[in-house]
Amino acid sequence: xxxxxxxxxxxxxxxxxxxxxxxxxxxxxxxxxMTYVRKQRTQDEQRERIARDLQKREEEWEMxxxxxxxxxxxxVEAVLKQAKExxxxxxNTIIEDAQKEGEVLVAKAKKEMERERIALHExxxxxxxxxxxxxxxxxxxxxxxxxxxxxxxxxxxxxxxKRDTSILN
Amino acid sequence: MKISPxxxxxxxxxxxxxxxxxxxxxxxTVACEFSxxxxxxxxxxxxxxxxxxxxVHFRVDPSLLAGLIIQKxxxxxxxxVKGKLRRVxxxxxxxx
Numbered sequence: 001x002x003x004x005x006x007x008x009x010x011x012x013x014x015x016x017x018x019x020x021x022x023x024x025x026x027x028x029x030x031x032x033x034m035t036y037v038r039k040q041r042t043q044d045e046q047r048e049r050i051a052r053d054l055q056k057r058e059e060e061w062e063m064x065x066x067x068x069x070x071x072x073x074x075x076v077e078a079v080l081k082q083a084k085e086x087x088x089x090x091x092n093t094i095i096e097d098a099q100k101e102g103e104v105l106v107a108k109a110k111k112e113m114e115r116e117r118i119a120l121h122e123x124x125x126x127x128x129x130x131x132x133x134x135x136x137x138x139x140x141x142x143x144x145x146x147x148x149x150x151x152x153x154x155x156x157x158x159x160x161x162k163r164d165t166s167i168l169n
Numbered sequence: 170m171k172i173s174p175x176x177x178x179x180x181x182x183x184x185x186x187x188x189x190x191x192x193x194x195x196x197x198t199v200a201c202e203f204s205x206x207x208x209x210x211x212x213x214x215x216x217x218x219x220x221x222x223x224x225v226h227f228r229v230d231p232s233l234l235a236g237l238i239i240q241k242x243x244x245x246x247x248x249x250v251k252g253k254l255r256r257v258x259x260x261x262x263x264x265x
Contacts, residue, residue, distance in 0.1 A: 129261035133254050140234040140250055146201045152235035153199050154207075156248040157214040160239065 185219040195225045196240040200233040200249070215239070 144152075172180075195217060203211065208227050212218040217225050230238075236249035 126262055129258050132261070133258045136254060137234060137251070144235055149200045149235040150203065150207055152250065153203075153237050154210060154214060156236040157211050160237075160246060160248050161214060161216060 181216055181219050185217070193241050194223070195220070196228060196238075197225060198228045198230050198233065198238040198240070198249075200229070200231055200235050200237075202229055203227060211237070 197211065197215070199211075209218065211227075212220075212225055233249035233251045234254075236251075236253070238249050238252070239246045
């Protein structure tokens, strides 16, 4: 060894020194460090697991949310469709009622107009009769002489005796 | 059928008597003033020439136009032109 330039004592001292260093390092630094690292790893794993759980739960919630949203949307659509149908029915009913009411009003108005037309016609007829009679009366009054009146009177009297003389009996 | 003048005269006397008994007065309304001769003719035509003048009264109503109205009690026979026109008017009202 000496021939190689290696001091045996120094080597032993170095070895002992190394052993002491190793022991100190192992027991006082490496062990707590490893414990800490393991603890950190365990915590990381837990965190990852929790994160995965959370992710999974979030996905589930997302799916559930989407499902519920879809369902709600369908329900809303169904309600809207129903409301639209109901509205349409109500609208049709209102239109139908209005049409019927309108027809009744038109029929009534026609009837009223017809009645008024007949009444007017009747009135006109009466006026025409009145005018005709007045004209004839005026013509008679104007053109009948006293002799003609007497002659007519005598003829009427003759007619009376031919027809009915019960009043004179 | 022709009635003999004798029977006619007797009939006239008979109902003149009846009128007298009943106290009925006949009112004859005419359209214009009649002379005595005209009134006598009308009385003759009506067959009341046997009655007294008080029993056959003549009245004038120019609105009759022509013809006459005979009234005895509540019975009335309208033979005036005015009445005929009124009836014509009624007919026109009814049948147009």
